[in-house]
Every structure is written in C-alpha cells, then in structure tokens.
Amino acid sequence: MEMKTRINLELRNRAPEELTQLVLDNCRCVNGEIEGLNDTFKKLEFLxxxxxxxxxxxxxxxxxxxxxxxxxxxxxxxxxxxxxxxxEDYRESIFELLQQITYLDGFDQEDNEAPDSGAEDDEDGEEEDEEEDEAGPPEGYEEEEEEKRGGGR
Known part of the structure; x- marks a missing residue:
C-alpha cells in the first residue's frame, strides 16, 4: 500500500490536526520520499x-x-x-545529537574503522587454506601415481 493511501486510512475520518500518532510501517514510498504527510499534522507526537x-x-x-x-x-x-x-559537518552534528552511538557510517569519531570480526576470521582462514593447497600435492596427484604403478582402482 502506498504511503499516501495509508495515511488516509489511518486518519479514519479525523482531521490531520487532531492526530497524535501515525503508524506507516511497511507501506511503499514513491521515489524513496515521504508522500502525504504535511504541516497540517500539527499535534503529531509519534510517527x-x-x-x-x-x-x-x-x-x-x-x-x-x-x-x-x-x-x-x-x-x-x-x-x-x-x-x-x-x-557540512554532518558527522560532528550526528555524534553530538546521538551521543550513545559509537560508529557512524562504519567509523568512530576519530575516523577509526569499526571492527568486523567476522571478515577478519574469514580472511585468515582463506589464507591458511591457500597455503595448505600450495604446500600439498596437486589435486589428483596421488591417483595418477597409483595408476602409473599399475595399481589403479
């Protein structure tokens, strides 16, 4: 359901000036923008x-x-x-308004990147696997050697 339609349903024959709460969860917005909500919702306390x-x-x-x-x-x-x-200076403003946040857009206030423990573990594991592959015999090597000796399966 589109946002504008949902707002009209939520009004339930009331004037926008009377509404104090409005729930628009899971409705569609057009072009990623708010539609149907305007300055006439003067008493709106919860959105x-x-x-x-x-x-x-x-x-x-x-x-x-x-x-x-x-x-x-x-x-x-x-x-x-x-x-x-x-x-300009939006990061500083957000950190000031929301003092409880540690990371904004993946970085803290000092521009240190947020840790991503899952990615680090995966990278380490991939490197180890690659090293093991390089150190061991090539794939199918043991089977070829066995066939050369006449003991094919």
Missing part, C-alpha cells in the same frame, strides 16, 4: 515509518510536537545515500 525504504527526508514536514524516540541502545548508524551526508 513510525519502519521498513518504508526512504532514501530522503527532504519532504518531511516540520512536526514541532514530534517527540524524540529513545534510541539508548543504538550503537552504530549508517546514513549512506541519505541527503544529510552532503551537509
């Missing part, structure tokens, strides 16, 4: 847009009553392909 595949907040209206959601467990945030990343 949920989980899994709507937004790529831009450019059309997000000014919702003065919207309360900050508690993100106390948020440690890492990726904002790749979001317009906010084009703003």
């Amino acid at each position: 949920s847009m989980i899994n709507v595949e937004l790529s831009s907040l450019a059309r997000l209206p000014n919702l003065n009553k919207l309360r900050k959601q508690n993100l106390k467990n948020l440690k890492s945030l990726d904002l790749f392909n979001c317009e906010i990343t084009t703003l």
Whole structure:
C-alpha cells in the first residue's frame, strides 16, 4: 500500500490536526520520499515509518510536537545515500545529537574503522587454506601415481 493511501486510512475520518500518532510501517514510498504527510499534522507526537525504504527526508514536514524516540541502545548508524551526508559537518552534528552511538557510517569519531570480526576470521582462514593447497600435492596427484604403478582402482 502506498504511503499516501495509508495515511488516509489511518486518519479514519479525523482531521490531520487532531492526530497524535501515525503508524506507516511497511507501506511503499514513491521515489524513496515521504508522500502525504504535511504541516497540517500539527499535534503529531509519534510517527513510525519502519521498513518504508526512504532514501530522503527532504519532504518531511516540520512536526514541532514530534517527540524524540529513545534510541539508548543504538550503537552504530549508517546514513549512506541519505541527503544529510552532503551537509557540512554532518558527522560532528550526528555524534553530538546521538551521543550513545559509537560508529557512524562504519567509523568512530576519530575516523577509526569499526571492527568486523567476522571478515577478519574469514580472511585468515582463506589464507591458511591457500597455503595448505600450495604446500600439498596437486589435486589428483596421488591417483595418477597409483595408476602409473599399475595399481589403479
């Protein structure tokens, strides 16, 4: 269901000015943008847009009553392909606003890359496997030697 249609259903014959909560989870947005939500939602305190595949907040209206959601467990945030990343000093602003996060776009405040323990283990394992292959006999070598000796299977 498209976001605009979902908003109309959620209104349930109420005026946008009366609405304090709006749940738009799992609806489709057009071109990755918010559609159907505007400044008339003056009393909106709670807005949920989980899994709507937004790529831009450019059309997000000014919702003065919207309360900050508690993100106390948020440690890492990726904002790749979001317009906010084009703003000057956006990283500093995000780290200031969300002081609980450790990593933004895969890097901490000092630009140290976030550890990826899974990738490191895989790389080490691949290197060891390659070394073992180089040190051992080539594939099928033992079978060829056995056939040369006349003891084929």
